[in-house]
Amino acid sequence: METPVLIDNDRCTGCGICSRVCIFSVLSQDNNGTVPRINPEQHGRCVRCGQCETFCPSSAISVKYPAAWPTPDQPAPGSVTPTQIRELVQGRRTERQFRRQPVPRETIESMLDIVRYAPSAVNLQPVHWQIIEKEESRRALTAGVVRWLDEASRNGWYRELDAWLPELIRQWNEGTDLITHGAPCIIIAHTPRTSPAFYTDAVIALSYLDIVAPVFGIGTCWAGLVRKACENSPEVQKLTGIPEDHMVQHAMLAGYPALQHHQIPRRQPARIGWT
Known part of the structure; x- marks a missing residue:
């Protein structure tokens, strides 16, 4: 062998x-x-x-195996200081107001070229990416999510959001998008359906993207409602354009922020136990 x-x-x-x-x-x-x-x-x-x-x-x-592509030149260990990584992580914000400026494909590709080094179980690297950038495609996907949310609200499928779903749906019907916030780019992390471990791999990869994106001037927002709708509605998942034998594991909104941050948000101290 x-x-x-x-x-x-x-x-x-x-x-x-x-x-x-x-x-x-x-x-x-x-x-x-x-x-x-x-x-x-x-x-x-x-x-x-x-x-x-x-x-x-x-x-x-x-x-030599399919996942082992040539490695790029890399900085010497220790070239990123604890202070620098702290500033990067603390400076990351959830963005819900985006400029209408499209994100160049080259920028998305550069970010994902870094993200591909995220760890995965036994190095299977199962995560694929679907970038929804055309306005008509983004609108169609968001409308599909709203239809599923409306059905979920009427049938009591999503009790933890009962206080918000009617308002989200009403705002959409009146022309305000509180689902994907008019983001110029929806990034879908999808994998083959063959392993439940792939969800964790996809979330790790998206977490890397969440940290990398601000370095490129890109703001992000985790799109949990998109993920939930894709998980429960074949119609919504089909609107993403991913292969039929794959499944949406999570989604993230991306675009140039419309507002500037002026403060670091308040956070609780780390809760740590020792044994």
Whole structure:
């Protein structure tokens, strides 16, 4: 059986780090200082996480599998300071007022090129992206969500929003969009239907996007009502344009903010327990 892990014997120093980080012992080392080998009994358990390649200090390991694309140049560890990351996270805001200016495709692609490094279970990288940018498509999707919300309100399917749904629907009927807020871009994270773990992978990826977007001048808003409607209505999910064998895991609004923030919002202290 062909292995996805290649070892360059000339580069390998026999440090043993690769076998230490391989949680299923696909790589094993008979003695300290020797070149590790592929364990034939464990070979089938390789989860293609890429840790062996990442941690090899002599660049003696390379991996070859569909998810292993070439890696870009990366900054040295520690090039982002705790202060910088704190300022980035604290400066992130939910945006519900957007300028009508379209977001260039190049900007979306640049953000998602970063987001693809978000972790996923056993490195399956199941998240796909559907970008709804045409106004008629965004309006059609939002109208579909409103129809489902109206049905949900009348049938009591969404009790936690009973106090708000009638107002959201009324405002839509009167010309005010409180569902997708006129955002020029709706970003759909979708995956194959094959694993319940993919929801977590999609939320992690969108969380990365939520942090990355402000660096590009883009504001975001989690679109929970869009996700809920897609989850419960085949009609609404079809309006997103994703493949039939995929499912919408979550959605996010994106666009250039219409307003400027002047304060950091108040937050509770972190609630931490120790054992």
